[in-house]
Amino acid sequence: MNFISDNLAGASAPVMLAMAAANDGFAAGYGNDAWTRRVEGLFADLFEREVAVFLVTTGTAANSLALASLVQPWGAVLCHHEAHIAADECGAPEFFTGGAKIVGLPGDGCKLAPEVVIDQLARLRAGAVHQVQPQMLSITQATECGLVYSAEEIAALKQAVAPRGLKLHMDGARFANAVAALGCAPAEITWRAGVDVLSFGGTKNGAFAAEAVIVFDPADADEMPWRRKRAGHTLSKGRLIGAQFEGLLASGHWLDLARHANAMARRLADAVASAGKLRLAWACEANEVFLVLPSQAQVALAAQGAQYIAWSDGALPAGQALQPGEVVGRFVCSFATRIEEVDRLAAVLATV
């Protein structure tokens, strides 16, 4: 019963077959290969507009390069204080931007509200030479607490920062899960809602190491080729990433994988609700289930070898603080999560 992370799954069979098929013969290097060219076209089709695409191998690189290309060293990036770029990227965003400040804000379920963003903007005076200048708002879709922003919520956040001219970045490490959950077109929750640059996650979705920086106004991408090269993410054998994305994007495989992961999480959340023994820390909206686990549940899970991550309680709603001994358990489902594993876990949780 491994629910630690979607990072721990391998790659889906169609992605592996696409990689094997790309292995034949010689191909241009450094992203000039045919697979990468075709994937650029697939992304343009997917987002229904011209886009600039830069393939990299980690989500941290995608996020850091997206920020670096649009934020100056004296700039500030507003995000949730538990956002991956703030809490889990070891200062890479600060490093690649040349020192821009990551400004963490509060919000239940790691979701940002416009009024919180507006309040923070008011504290950073435009043109004040003694202050960092806010230049980007970054949101995570689905969030680090497994919640999903609607197109309207994203548009409201962009409207909140528009008067100060901030760009809007979306950390889409689990973008596939959000699109599958919303049942919307990818464009609806990206550029049509005001997103300027997207880190499109392929790795958690079902690739081995495939992430794409999608820049919706190609004029915003002028620096990316050099920034990606300097970051060591312009792969000599670029077809390695191109083939993975071709395997993912071809015939909507990426969404099939995300739908399965989401369905497994929904199955688990529904089983927990039916048993009536435990409460969710946040709603299950994508491929993750966050449970408040009293000590007896932790003991039962350990005894059965269930693997999960004890998660931060920093984004719990007010008034729902943990009681002594309780932890928030994060249970992540992936394309590789089997229904039998979900039912075994649910059975353990029903006995606590």
Ligand SMILES: Cc1ncc(COP(=O)(O)O)c(C=O)c1O
């Ligand atoms: C929300 C989110 N963003 C970005 C990343 C970064 O991805 P990577 O670990 O590939 O650097 C992760 C990691 O899993 C993540 O959960």
Ligand SMILES: C[C@@H](O)[C@H](N)C(=O)O
């Ligand atoms: C670092 C850890 O949070 C990873 N991003 C995950 O979601 O599993």
